[in-house]
Amino acid sequence: MYTAEREMTENVLRISNVNTRKCMKCGKCSGACPAFDKMDIHPHQFVSMVEKGDIEGLMNSKTLWSCLSCFACVERCPRNVEPAKLIEAVRLSVIRKQGENRLKADDIPVLLDDELPQQAIVSAFRKFSK
Amino acid sequence: MIFSYYPGCTLKTKAKELDEYARKSAKVLGITLEELPDWQCCGAVYPLAQDEIATRLSSVRALVSAKDVDRDLVTLCSACHHVIKRVNHDMETNEDIRTKVNNYLELDEDYRGETNVVHYLELLRDVIGFDELRKKVINPLKGKKIGAYYGCLLLRPSKTMEFDNPENPTIMEDFIRAIGGDPVIYPYRNECCGGYIALNKKELTQERCNSIVASAIEKDADMLITACPLCMYNLDINSTEQKLPVYYFTELLAEALGVK
Numbered sequence A: 001m002y003t004a005e006r007e008m009t010e011n012v013l014r015i016s017n018v019n020t021r022k023c024m025k026c027g028k029c030s031g032a033c034p035a036f037d038k039m040d041i042h043p044h045q046f047v048s049m050v051e052k053g054d055i056e057g058l059m060n061s062k063t064l065w066s067c068l069s070c071f072a073c074v075e076r077c078p079r080n081v082e083p084a085k086l087i088e089a090v091r092l093s094v095i096r097k098q099g100e101n102r103l104k105a106d107d108i109p110v111l112l113d114d115e116l117p118q119q120a121i122v123s124a125f126r127k128f129s130k
Numbered sequence B: 001m002i003f004s005y006y007p008g009c010t011l012k013t014k015a016k017e018l019d020e021y022a023r024k025s026a027k028v029l030g031i032t033l034e035e036l037p038d039w040q041c042c043g044a045v046y047p048l049a050q051d052e053i054a055t056r057l058s059s060v061r062a063l064v065s066a067k068d069v070d071r072d073l074v075t076l077c078s079a080c081h082h083v084i085k086r087v088n089h090d091m092e093t094n095e096d097i098r099t100k101v102n103n104y105l106e107l108d109e110d111y112r113g114e115t116n117v118v119h120y121l122e123l124l125r126d127v128i129g130f131d132e133l134r135k136k137v138i139n140p141l142k143g144k145k146i147g148a149y150y151g152c153l154l155l156r157p158s159k160t161m162e163f164d165n166p167e168n169p170t171i172m173e174d175f176i177r178a179i180g181g182d183p184v185i186y187p188y189r190n191e192c193c194g195g196y197i198a199l200n201k202k203e204l205t206q207e208r209c210n211s212i213v214a215s216a217i218e219k220d221a222d223m224l225i226t227a228c229p230l231c232m233y234n235l236d237i238n239s240t241e242q243k244l245p246v247y248y249f250t251e252l253l254a255e256a257l258g259v260k
């Protein structure tokens, strides 16, 4: 691995505190995932790509923005790998960079309706902006 | 019995009924919910990142505030419960997070996850008991076929939430039976409604909600109940194909207890 690659991988492992080597590639996480068909890289593949150090590829994947953080993958994983934490760590690796926020305050007014609970706005900001 | 109570910001605005009916019902059941004097928004999302400290602080402040008066902390919104319970777990088990948070807050005594966090449904099940609740019901919801919508946040990850069996939960169905209704078990009751993407990926949220509502209708439910304002919004507004009325579980509770 090149140094930059290694640094990115270490960063993801540090933010997530996940041990990718525990994964036995059984695919149960992907089987449980409700957003499976909206993802280009599925949860079990995501774990393998972090292990191989291909963070760049993951940072460009649709998966980051389709994952619902529903923790079905975490619940079902027989090895307690917690794939959702890896997806969050890569998502953060993207939005923590300057100018990479996926939701901006200016975007909000047109998205509002009378019934929308505050919780929806607060949580969307937490997930998609820094 | 007196408990500290954390309502959270949505219960002060869009989800006032969730809060109001909970308080009224608690009174009838002999429970005093004492709102924490100084709570702040929990942030609505549990910070999965291990290096985020600031986003954990408001939960810890609430937990410390309950500890100071030596009471369990009752929550009601599924998201607040999820965030506060998991941050409490971090404070109990994660030395790195615990040290950083305590260094920042400079409390008289370090906080180590001592507060017991109890969801209102757990209060009904474990403190009052569903049998006792049944005795207090004066308007049983007879003949109503009610689908419990659990969603994600109360159940998962079950190792930390310790709320119920994550694959086959029963607490809300037992609650429905206690207030005289007929629980409807449907496959999608613990599937995600797409809460976090409701703003910026509406189509995907709608797909999720349509599957959930269709699944409940297929099993003959007349209505759904939830503990989460965002699930409520999604199931109601973002179901675009078929519709079911959605209520907060506390509204049905208040109705059954005759305090609505």
Ligand code: SF4
Residues within 6 Å of the ligand: A022, A023, A024, A025, A026, A027, A028, A029, A030, A043, A044, A047, A076, A077, A078, A079, A080, A081, A082, A083
């Ligand atoms: S369920 Fe767990 S062990 Fe199985 S592939 Fe997914 S992460 Fe790996």
Ligand code: SF4
Residues within 6 Å of the ligand: A029, A032, A033, A034, A035, A036, A043, A066, A067, A068, A069, A070, A071, A072, A073, A074, A083, A084, A087
């Ligand atoms: S947390 Fe994300 S990856 Fe895991 S099951 Fe849910 S949507 Fe899929």
